[in-house]
Amino acid sequence: xxxxxxxxxxxxxxxxxxxxxxxxxxxxxxxxxxxxxxxxxxxxxxxxxxxxxxxxxxxxxxxxxxxxxxxxxxxxxxxxxxxxxxxxxxxxxxxxxxxxxxxxxxxxxxxxxxxxxxxxxxxxxx
Numbered sequence: 864x865x866x867x868x869x870x871x872x873x874x875x876x877x878x879x880x881x882x883x884x885x886x887x888x889x890x891x892x893x894x895x896x897x898x899x900x901x902x903x904x905x906x907x908x909x910x911x912x913x914x915x916x917x918x919x920x921x922x923x924x925x926x927x928x929x930x931x932x933x934x935x936x937x938x939x940x941x942x943x944x945x946x947x948x949x950x951x952x953x954x955x956x957x958x959x960x961x962x963x964x965x966x967x968x969x970x971x972x973x974x975x976x977x978x979x980x981x982x983x984x985x986x987x988x989x
Contacts, residue, residue: 909944912941915927916928916941922988923971923972924969924988925940925967925968925970925971925985925988926968926969927940927941927959928941929967929989930954930988930989931967931970931985931987931988931989932985932986932988932989933983933985933986934982934986935981936953936955937952937953938955938956938963938964938967939956939957940957940968941956941957941958941959942956942958943956943957943958943961962978966983970985970988971985971988972985972986972987972988973985
């Protein structure tokens with residue numbers, strides 16, 4: 864929607880006596896369109912990643928799609944998306960390529976790891 868609005872504004876803009884003003888406004892609208900297209904492309908990439916996760920898969924080690932309960936927080940390994948709440952329980956949605964994601968991948972219940980001077984004990988993998 865934002866892309867369409869920026870494009871429509873660009874097309875509707877009429878040239879005034881101040882040609883530079885017209886060109887500057889048109890360029891600003893084009894930049895806004897480009898920013899919106901970049902956001903849409905990124906959202907589509909994240910959607911593809913999420914669609915590859917099978918929520919019915921049961922694993923005994925942390926992998927994409929796993930919810931990992933630790934002594935220092937709960938994590939959902941998928942994409943970096945901030946805090947998600949499920950039944951009022953907060954989970955940090957993290958990318959498997961993030962520092963915490965890299966530490967979580969492959970771990971099993973009872974495993975520990977250290978990150979930023981904190982020790983994380985894996986209590987449960989869902």
